[in-house]
Amino acid sequence: MKTILTTEIIEKVKRACIDANLYQDEKIRSKMIESIEKEESPLGKEILSQLVKSAEISAKEELAICQDTGVSVFYVEIGEDVKIDGNDEENLSKISSAINEAVRQAYKEAYLRKSIVKDPLRRVNTNDNTPAMITFDIVKGDSLKVSFMAKGAGCENMSALKMFAPAVGIEGIKKFVVDTVIYAHANPCPPIVVGIGIGGSFEKVAYLAKKALFRHVGERHPDPFYANLELELLDLINKTGVGPQGFGGITTALDVMIEVLPCHIASLPVAINIDCHAHRMRTVVF
Secondary structure: OOOEOHHHHHHHHHHHHHHHHOOOHHHHHHHHHHHHOOOOOOOHHHHHHHHHHHHHHHHHHHOOOOOOOOOOEEEEEOOOOEOOEOOOHHHHHHHHHHHHHHHHHHHHHHOOOOOOEEOOOOOOOOOOOOOEEEEEEEOOOOOOEEEEEOOHHHHHHHHHHEOOOHHHHHHHHHHHHHHHHHHOOOOOOOOOEEEEEEEEHHHHHHHHHHHHHHHOOOOOOOOOOHHHHHHHHHHHHHHOOOOOHOOOOOOOOOEEEEEEEEEEEOOEEEEEEEOOOOEEEOOOEO
């Protein structure tokens, strides 16, 4: 058994929240620079260059990459042989409390915008960006993996879910993805990163689409069938002409990632979760 202290979780997760919001991920930066070279639209090239420059200024000045510092989304993998503060009976509760405290401290110390309201209709701000949206997955082993994503509303609001009949097939899924991106247009601040969930059930497919976004750009699905589908969808999306910030071009998306689950014989759930060009994400492993 491995014992992990809540104080350690708070400190490391706090740092991850701050770093994700202030410093552009190197893989995203590399993909953006690569996109500048390939972009055919002069305006598209200029916009991509400005986005890269803006991220450089953010890092130098230690300012948020984007003013919308988002919902604090976490995907947590906890090993069966992990104890939090030496007690395995309250592991999930203690991790949740530690993560929320980390968010609370990070958003205060780094002067990040607090965007969470206590109630969806009465709209009173919690003033500390909590509660975080946390999903747990219990796995084998003695490690704790905490992945964080700052998810802005502009991209989150453009997400979509359809409960298809199986007869819609792959072509129907492709159309749904492309139509969703075209409808979203400039709202999610393209070039975007697209997470797609296929299968499961109504609630699980939305989870799959969000989980897909926790992969790094360029990280293909282990199944060659879905890896090829990711690349095909990326190509189709970039042929829509939406382009950087919706001003036209061939760089509408940086990547597409797919996650799948088994599903009912009469159902084909598909969910699309869109992230902006910043794709602010960090992972801490204990």
